[in-house]
Amino acid sequence: MPAVPYVDRSDLPADYRYLYDDNENGELNVYRALGNNPEVLQSLMRWGTTVVAASGLPRPDAEVVLLATSRALSSTYLWDLHVPLAVKSGLDRSAIRAIGERRFDDLSARHEALATYATAFVDRSVDDxxxxxxxxxLDPEEVVGATMMASHFLAVAHAIDALDVDPEGPFVGWSLENE
Structure with missing residues (x-):
């Protein structure tokens, strides 16, 4: 049971209803929980949109960062949210499974570097x-973009846990066994 009530689109102030409509994920439970404070929800969604769009990373690379961050945090909610987005971006299911199973050496060298970095970021063990x-x-702009994406999803995962947000459906599994 969530720690706060879920707010439906119709219960949001009119100026904030677009938040549930103008995103690629629809009316998710995490948005409905954060909808208790629409200004904070709006800020969080802008931050997420900005860090992904302005990261300088192609969308499949961004999804590697997001999936690796989700996996490092054991965030089943974010994992389930991003698996279909990763597939849609062109990331191969075998790469997604490799991230879920923490077999980063099965990824391309670039994706291995991104997944390893995101995991180290979560573990607070990034080094030279x-x-x-x-x-x-990556160039320095992309390194900052990847760092801030991991930061954003770390914050979202902790909020999901603290507010005890219900998953949207059954867990797809780290190996996509329930997909």
Missing amino acids: GHHETLGEY
């Missing part, structure tokens, strides 16, 4: 070696 490896594939 991570930056050196990531620097082989």
